[in-house]
Amino acid sequence: MSPSGAELLRTIKSQIQEVDPAAVHEQLGNGTVLIDVRENEEFSVAHLPGARHVPRAYLESRIDGVVPDRDAHIVLYCASGNRSAYAARTLSEDLGYTDVSSMTGGITLWKDRGYEVTVPRTLTPEQRDRYSRHLLLPEVGVEGQLKLLDARVLLLGAGGLGAPTALYLAAAGVGTLGIVDNDTVDLSNLQRQVIHTQDRVGEPKVDSAEATIANLNSDVRVVKYPVRLDASNVMEIVEGYDIIVDGLDNFPTRYLINDVSVRLNIPVVSASILGFDGQLSVFKPFDGPCYRCLYPTPPPAELAPSCGANGVLGVLPGTMGLLQATEVVKLILEEGEPLIGRLLLYEALGATFTELKVRRDPDCPICSRDPESISDDEMGVFPDYEAFCAAAG
């Protein structure tokens, strides 16, 4: 007569080594290979510190990869000590492992004894669904998606460039988006600033951007700065962010943000647009040139018109903003070749891209120096600063 399941389990337990959680606890970090044979969902909730994961269903096919040494000291565990008993018999009887035991009572008894467990960070089922196209990419995966969720990105402006950048970074699951903008939504913005809507004309842009992002992805926390960036507030706002996205519309603030980014060693993904033309580069302090290495001084006002004065094709900030968002994601993931030391020019009417080399200036007034020595007073200042700002009004 065939044995019942309970009888089989008793028989198997009599044939294998069992070990008490107290003994396993003493052996932790002692060369013992601890293997959790439960299912994925169980392992991801909590497991013993340092445990490797080989679900029992994959034991025979995966154990060689995890423990090639047949004489290793192996302790298996599951929820209550039954599945690990079966697994222990498989390893010793069928696969020739010589030193295998099963932990009595499993992780349940372990926890009852008050021993610590590791709660791994992972994605929720909803996040696995939302970011499934990312998870399929080896360059992103769960680890990369967690990096995105942990990342803090500061967007300077929720205008032409900031609008598409913010939308796509939010969609990608960048966990914290700071947005600096003291403007309100105007009807003339909607030709290109796709994060804002008709019914929000007159509202602060930071509120409008926050509302759109909240509807798009509740994983994203928006930090609003409804102020104009200047020397008095810039350090306080910027500190603590991983990446700055510069879509500013004026030179004094671009120089200011450059100097702060060098001082705090924060990379800046910088773009600018005018008419049908766009420029893009990544200024990563000390790895490549800074904005001042590229442009030591701003042009006079007549050679530096604004989009408000000169016009801009509505789709152009979309193109340039998404190239910025792409560079941001690459920096967070530490994948690919960031646009450091290179300036990309896009001319929409001719549909041409031109790439230029940007060198570090060994005499750069900012990034050639010890960042500690950059004082508050000189940040954002450039030759003829007073005259420039007076002319710019």
Added chain:
Amino acid sequence: MATVKIPPVLRPSVGGEKTVSADGSNVGEVLNALASAHPQTQSQLFAADGELNRYVNVYLNDEDVRVLDGLSTAVGEGDTLVILPAMAGGA
């Protein structure tokens, strides 16, 4: 003949063209030829002392002429000069 790429802010000074051809054996000669043909560009490109304005970057193909030989950098047939002033538009 070298090809000179003209940035948006200088295009009104060259009749709206995006590229202009100009003769010269080095960067200075090419840019002077450009300024002779289109006098409005003279003060936009050059300071009173004849040097390039500091806010104008000039690239020979993809390299900044400041890290080459500046205005003396040799220019060959078929080379492209890119004139690039800083742009700040973002909104």
